[in-house]
Amino acid sequence: MRIDYRWRAELADEELVALTRSHGGKAEPGWWDRIRPHSLGWVTARPPEGTLLGFVNLAWDGADHAFLLDPKVRPDHQHLGIGTELVSRAAEAARQAGCTWLHVDFGAELRGFYFGSCGFRPTDAGLIELQATS
Numbered sequence: 001m002r003i004d005y006r007w008r009a010e011l012a013d014e015e016l017v018a019l020t021r022s023h024g025g026k027a028e029p030g031w032w033d034r035i036r037p038h039s040l041g042w043v044t045a046r047p048p049e050g051t052l053l054g055f056v057n058l059a060w061d062g063a064d065h066a067f068l069l070d071p072k073v074r075p076d077h078q079h080l081g082i083g084t085e086l087v088s089r090a091a092e093a094a095r096q097a098g099c100t101w102l103h104v105d106f107g108a109e110l111r112g113f114y115f116g117s118c119g120f121r122p123t124d125a126g127l128i129e130l131q132a133t134s
Contacts, residue, residue, distance in 0.1 A: 002048060005084060005089055008041045015052040016072075023075045040066060040097055043089045045073070045082050053077045056086040066094035068104040087118045101117060 023080035036042075038059065045054035054073040060066040068090055072074040073083045094102050105127070106114055114120040 001080070003053065003085070004046050004048070005085060006044050006046075007089065007093055009044045011036075011042065011044055011052070017054060019052050019072050019074060021057060021073065025072070040099075041090075043086045043093070045086055050119060054082045054086050056083075056090050058090045060094070060097065063098075064100040066090075066097070066099040066102045067125070068102060083113065084117045087114075091119075093127055 004130055011032065013030060017027040018031055035057070040058045040060040042055060042057045044052060046052055054071075054077070056071040057069040058066055059069055068087065071083060071086060073086070090110045091102050102120075104114055105125075115122065
C-alpha cells in the first residue's frame with residue numbers, strides 16, 4: 001500500500017475526530033483548531049484516496065526540546081510501519097528545526113514500539129497529575 005506522509009499538511013479538525021474515534025479514543029471537536037497554532041508541526045499519513053490513516057503532533061519549547069504528542073493510526077492499518085514512519089519523520093523535522101531532544105510519554109504497553117521500533121531510550125522523568133480522575 002502506498003502511503004503519502006506529509007509535514008504540516010492541511011488537516012481538518014473533523015478528520016482528527018474521526019481518526020481518534022476509530023480506535024475508541026475520546027475525541028473533542030475543536031481540539032485541533034485550538035492547538036494547531038502551538039505546534040512546531042505535525043505529520044500525516046494518507047493513502048492515494050486521501051483518508052487520514054495516521055497522525056502525530058510535534059510540540060516544542062522553541063529551542064532544544066520537542067515533544068511527540070497524540071500519535072494515532074487507524075486500527076485496521078496498525079502494525080504496518082505507519083506509526084514508526086510518522087515518528088521517524090517527526091524526529092527528523094525536530095532535528096531540522098534545531099532541537100536537541102525529542103521527548104515522548106506513553107503507557108507500558110507501548111514500550112516495545114517506542115524503545116524497539118522508534119529508537120527512544122529510557123530516561124528518568126517526572127510527572128505530576130494535575131487533574132486527578134476518579
